[in-house]
Amino acid sequence: MTTIRAVTWDAAGTLIRVAGSVGLHYATRAAAHGLRAEPGALDAAFPGAFQAAVAAWAVPYGRDEVDARAFWARVVAATFAPLVVPAALQRDLFDHFARPASWEVLPGVHAAVAAVAARGLPQAVVSNFDGRLAPLLDGLGLGPFATVVTSAQVGAAKPDPAPLVAAARALGVPPMALLHVGDSRREDGGAAAAAGVRWLEVDAAIDPAVVLAAVDGGRNG
Numbered sequence: 001m002t003t004i005r006a007v008t009w010d011a012a013g014t015l016i017r018v019a020g021s022v023g024l025h026y027a028t029r030a031a032a033h034g035l036r037a038e039p040g041a042l043d044a045a046f047p048g049a050f051q052a053a054v055a056a057w058a059v060p061y062g063r064d065e066v067d068a069r070a071f072w073a074r075v076v077a078a079t080f081a082p083l084v085v086p087a088a089l090q091r092d093l094f095d096h097f098a099r100p101a102s103w104e105v106l107p108g109v110h111a112a113v114a115a116v117a118a119r120g121l122p123q124a125v126v127s128n129f130d131g132r133l134a135p136l137l138d139g140l141g142l143g144p145f146a147t148v149v150t151s152a153q154v155g156a157a158k159p160d161p162a163p164l165v166a167a168a169r170a171l172g173v174p175p176m177a178l179l180h181v182g183d184s185r186r187e188d189g190g191a192a193a194a195a196g197v198r199w200l201e202v203d204a205a206i207d208p209a210v211v212l213a214a215v216d217g218g219r220n221g
């Protein structure tokens, strides 16, 4: 097997997650706009609303920054339905999730990123996200990353291989020398398979030793 020369990380569900619950954030911001909604009901509605938007969108998560706002507005509207979401609340929520305080770093992530950096391997983030991501990761003290590649920037979302291919190019390594760490079988596993990149599946916590073993597996195998 080819030596692993760089590591890419998915963001949501791999490096970070929403602090508390999405419904709690939605309900709290809605209350500030005079809209009353139960966090539990919003949490129950969110997954279906999100999956429906992903299925309906030409480029899920938005083909560019403007489209990213429209994508999330659709998710929010469907989550609150039949309540009608005012435009000001839509803008508020989009900005709200740009703030580090709305997110938390998953267990083991800081140690794993540091361990990969100690091996001298460059790292990047490859995420179905938009321009909010790079400052968000900075604010959470994550990195250093050589680059942060988002679907909105590339105009294609994982499982399309384009974001991973763009990251490999930016890192100056062939896709086969890349290890991508991500939590989604469909998005991360699919994109990695399509790009010819090695994929390490993780689930809501990172064990630095497992990441290093995957790096070394590529090195020695």
Ligand SMILES: [Mg+2]
Binding pocket: 010, 011, 012, 013, 014, 182, 183, 184
């Ligand atoms: Mg993810």
